Amino acid sequence: MKPIFVKQWHGIALNTVKGFNAKEIPGKEFYADFYGKFFQTHENWDDLDSDWLDHKVNSARFIQGRLKGMERVLSIGCGIGIIEKYLLDSGAKDLEIQEVSEEPLKWIRPLFSSEAVHIGRLPECQDHSRKYDYIFLSCVDYCFEFHEWIEFLDEIKGLLNQTGRCLVIAPTFHLSNFECSELKLWIMFKIKKILSALRIYDLGQFVGWRRHKNEFHHAMVSAGFNVREEGFLNKDAMFSKTYWIEGEPI
Numbered sequence: 001m002k003p004i005f006v007k008q009w010h011g012i013a014l015n016t017v018k019g020f021n022a023k024e025i026p027g028k029e030f031y032a033d034f035y036g037k038f039f040q041t042h043e044n045w046d047d048l049d050s051d052w053l054d055h056k057v058n059s060a061r062f063i064q065g066r067l068k069g070m071e072r073v074l075s076i077g078c079g080i081g082i083i084e085k086y087l088l089d090s091g092a093k094d095l096e097i098q099e100v101s102e103e104p105l106k107w108i109r110p111l112f113s114s115e116a117v118h119i120g121r122l123p124e125c126q127d128h129s130r131k132y133d134y135i136f137l138s139c140v141d142y143c144f145e146f147h148e149w150i151e152f153l154d155e156i157k158g159l160l161n162q163t164g165r166c167l168v169i170a171p172t173f174h175l176s177n178f179e180c181s182e183l184k185l186w187i188m189f190k191i192k193k194i195l196s197a198l199r200i201y202d203l204g205q206f207v208g209w210r211r212h213k214n215e216f217h218h219a220m221v222s223a224g225f226n227v228r229e230e231g232f233l234n235k236d237a238m239f240s241k242t243y244w245i246e247g248e249p250i
């Protein structure tokens with residue numbers, strides 16, 4: 001795992017967001033304030049950063065291909081819902097969304113029926129009487145410590161049909177390949193950490209963890225999934241390596 005530090009996101013300086021803490025993964029208060037500020041500076045979908053949009057559309061196209069034949073689908077941690085908007089615009093039916101709080105849902109919520117929107121934490125925010133065929137999580141794992149991520153996947157397993165599938169998709173790092181660009185970033189990060197310890201460099205907000213593909217795999221297996229397939233998406237405008245892994249309950 002590699003810590004992710006961010007100074008600004010979607011043009012918002014993170015040290016202006018309530019609950020800013022360079023040492024702890026942000027909680028609900030941070031995200032609520034962040035999204036409040038986000039919607040003050042972004043009026044509609046057209047205001048989104050083009051590189052970020054390219055990254056999300058790349059993921060959305062891939063997810064769309066995995067949903068063929070799937071009836072009841074849930075997106076966990078949908079954020080502002082850019083992937084889900086793409087899926088709806090492409091004709092997705094029986095798609096549902098879940099988020100921990102309602103702040104990010106300002107644009108996406110009106111596009112769904114009220115029964116298809118689940119707000120709160122798992123498992124409380126879900127009616128367990130009907131299971132899902134497919135659950136996907138895009139860029140959500142980073143918010144969790146490793147053991148919490150395994151427990152979270154285990155809870156997700158309980159929401160799936162026996163033949164259901166869970167897809168995790170997220171940018172990853174892959175230092176074992178010794179790619180020059182990654183190695184350079186890794187060394188730069190180590191230097192910045194030292195400068196930050198000396199209080200001459202501001203690392204920004206610690207937002208969570210970037211994981212290696214082996215960690216994603218290990219978490220899936222530890223949570224009781226059989227890994228069906230895994231791979232990488234083609235490079236997009238933001239990330240060279242977006243990893244995906246799909247599992248089914250054992």
Ligand SMILES: C[S@@+](CC[C@H](N)C(=O)[O-])C[C@H]1O[C@@H](n2cnc3c(N)ncnc32)[C@H](O)[C@@H]1O
Pocket residue numbers: 031056076077078079080081082083098099100101104121122137138139140143
């Ligand atoms: C970077 S955003 C990703 C949003 C979206 N999936 C995407 O790919 O654009 C991470 C989201 O995970 C959500 N999240 C954090 N902890 C969560 C939890 N315990 N359950 C569900 N969502 C969570 C956050 O609220 C945030 O909106």
